[in-house]
Amino acid sequence: MPTYLVSSMSRLRHKETIKSLASDEILNEDTVHPFVEVSFQHTVYQTSIASGSHPCWNEEIKVDFILPGHDCNFSSLSKIKDSIYINIFDEMIIEKHEDRCFKSCSGHSYIRKNWLGSIVFPFSALLQQSEISGTFQVNIPPVLLGYTWSKTYVSPKEDYNGQNLKECTFLNIFATIEPQISYTICSPELDKFSDQIDVLERAWIFTKNCKALFPKRRIITTVFNDEGIQILVIRYIKALNPPQQLLDMFLHYSNATLDLVAHFVSLIPVMPDALDENDGFNIWMTSEHCISLAIGNKEEHAILLCNFFLYFGKKALVLLGTSVLEGHVAYVLTQETDEYLLWNPLTGQCHKQFDPFCPLQGVDCLFDGENVWFNLQQNNSPMAVYFDYSKESFWKQLLPKNYQGTNTQSIQPEEIIYSDTNKSMVEDLKNRIERTLKCKIMEWRPKQPTRWNRQCTFILRQILPKLELGTASFVSSEEESEFERLLQFYWVCI
Template sequence: MPYNSMQCNQDFFPQASAGHQYPFYDSLLSYNSYNPMQQPGGSFNRLSYDQPFNPMQAYQPFQVPHSGLLQQDLKPFVSISFGNHTERTSVAFGGNPSWNEQIELDWEAGKNRLQSGFIGMDKEEYLFINIFDENFKVEETDNPDERRTSTSKHWVGGSVIPLSSLLIAKQIEGQIHLKVPPLLMGYKSTQDSNPATLELYIQIDAIYSKPEKGKQQLMCHEDTQEVTACESLLADISKFRPGRNFPALVSDFKGETYFLCRFISPLPLPHGMHSEQLSLEQMMRRMARYVSMIPYQSDKISFAGMYDLWSNNAEFLSCLIGDDEEHALLLIAYFLQLNVPIVRLVFGESMESGEAVWVLSKSDESSVGTLWNPVNGRFFRITDPTVPLTSITCMADKSNIYYNTQTETHPNRVDWSINNWRKLWSGTKGDLPTIQPLEIQYTPPDNSLASREARKIEADIKLKIREWRPGYLTKYRTDVAAKMRDILEKIEHEEMCGNRITQEYAGRLLEPIRRKFPRHEIVGFPLHLPMTPIQNILDAVQSVELHKTINHRAEFAVAVSVRPYPAAVHSLWVYLAQFTPK
């Protein structure tokens, strides 16, 4: 890390004096001077800065009256998993913990691949970042002079980072948003707002070069004079603002090149998705969630990072996999169909994925806009300091492309007035004819297929949990699984209506299960996962470590719900629960 970067980090150590440094500060220096080429294996390094972390503000231990269990404040720790390797931090305390710790995960196969100069991937791999609450229990015994103590850990939230994003970015530094389940058995919410975030630094300790994108000329269908003028403009502003991404011409899957404005066009919503009972904002949330349920796959995997090809909406919905461009194009198409007053594609960089394409919506040019992440459906006001976008360099709509030549690029500091952006066409050109299909024949939802998939996934998860607990008898409570599926269906309904799960509503959903198990400690949560190959689903379930209890009296419950939507898009929920007699 450059010296000036370390200077910035001194703010994290306000008590440090000139004659004293914290041990962590010394480890930071040695960590950054580490040479992986002199070591037997490459490694993932994670560094958690001393910054506020808020997921535990959302949940506090649920107090069971007369349980004999002495519940203490939250004691969170961070667990990092990649492949078959898992490491963790020490335990911190309270709702705003700090760790200041370094974690290394070996990646021997990756080191060999990177040293050979190849960073392409035949399938996506993931880095799991999970937050657990470690409970220290003191229980009464028959002897009044004795107490029984034990420890357990409960998952309360986490995040998943695609390896492809880390390979291209080489490092991730800043604030990531954690996914916290809408309800947690055994916990109660203390507030219904504030995002859960974690400040960290991740890098791959290996020397390798990013792949260069293909430079061969593809067939261009635009006017030669306009292309020449565009290239001249981009050359000028690139000299003025070097290092920024200024897109204009993009290629489709046929290898044909167009101005990216031609990819922006309205598209009718799937049958049954529009509801007159929902407000415009709720409909926007609904369609953002629908688009986000289509699995993500980076072009780094599809084309080894050498090409960035755009598919149209019909192709995207046909193959049901794509990167952020495909998700953004489909989302902006639905927003245009909903007659959102102002919508634009936004190009920039995200802390979590490097180069990113989001969607901007505004009620008018003078209003505060909203930035939508099309891959996960989350949205942020442009004034939100926690927005994951770290820079904005370009915007585009149906009629023009706008380049940010301002000094500032961060969404909080950019002047969003379109008059202060450099336009590709200075005059009034009008909407460019689109290359997108104007209509799509959506396949209807297949409830029978969804039910079969849910049963198969549930059976696979139960089998794997037994395999992950060698030497222990694993019992499943089938009598509560139906109630858990009912909860999943109700959560899905609320999510698709654009509603948040409030603490009051979560309590009503969980009350039947609490009444059924009054003498049990209950730990459980629903996971919303993309409909990806079963191994990815099993990896996500394994990473939350609900199976890692050593109490032989613990029983489990697993419920899976798959809700089908048009075009074979599915919403997958997995509910995991553990019941331990007190």
């Protein structure tokens, strides 16, 4: 039974934007009244309602869950593919008066909850680690209409990866499973349909020795390709070209190009992990197949992003480790002039090595197109790890230096051929999404008429494509102000 201890959301302040028609004065402003909802397997649990931008709930929520076949062993629990959703809402009391009535007349009020942000993690991550604990950044939308950041909070001098810490919200969470369940996996044996046996045998012995040193750390040296042949993981790493459309958006190489490429990879759907007794047997596709099939697992996402970064001449490696919220993860490590960056290919987010809010909690091994390195350092926290893998006292390498062999040649293509986007299909998809949204909104309001504002629709059409770039910085202040101005005259509600 998972248990959650939720406390301390920070720094968000609500500001009413309703103004009188004859004056630009703000009628009133109010602080948030936040509460947290935890939903799992279609059941919702809620905390009490707090007040202010620095609430502290300090509450325990016991969440029941449905066991497949009423069997609580690990193999049955590993079949649960549900995610745990933690949403933060602001409760607002809306007082409504009739249009022809004076303000002194009695009206009626109703309660509305505004979504502020969320944290999501799969149940499998909790199953792998037994508990999840820490301070986590809340995913908030790029534009949150009707809300401003608290002016009482003094922002730090340093930026947090280009984003001001003032404009971030954090949540303290502790989650665990009661009673505790052990997580074990088996080690794969050599398969007869394999690469050259000498190298694979070396890889198997290397893995066995690494596991003897640190049993809980991840080490993957060989996988099966889509033809069922066991090969070294280093054969998946090779510089590959990203779509030309992404390169054309920023003609001169910049960090914005890397952010855009990372965002592109994060849009590819993720295949959920299978936590069972066969977890030691991995099947990986090439980057070309990952794009053509529009799906991939965590490692295939990391390999694709790593290959794209290599195309730009970056020093990049795939990092296998453990994340607080996601369990087993695959990140991309890039080396800059004076620092290391950790890229999450599933979200497109980038964290500096010494970022205290990076969800990565353990660095287990690295690999590129030449070798695999296992982390021998006692403390494998990203902030404590020395990433210079040339130091043999810190990193154990699979192959000797300058090793040459046919069984280490990349299985990736020379380049990825992208097909042109069918514009008519995109237009048809856009229209179907718009019709579906309109129908759903009207279904949610069965007792009230739904009137669509054309001016609001026009502004949204200008803003939404820019939000797709993954950051609100592409949205001009004029466009956002114009949208805010609409709220002076209209209620925008569902």
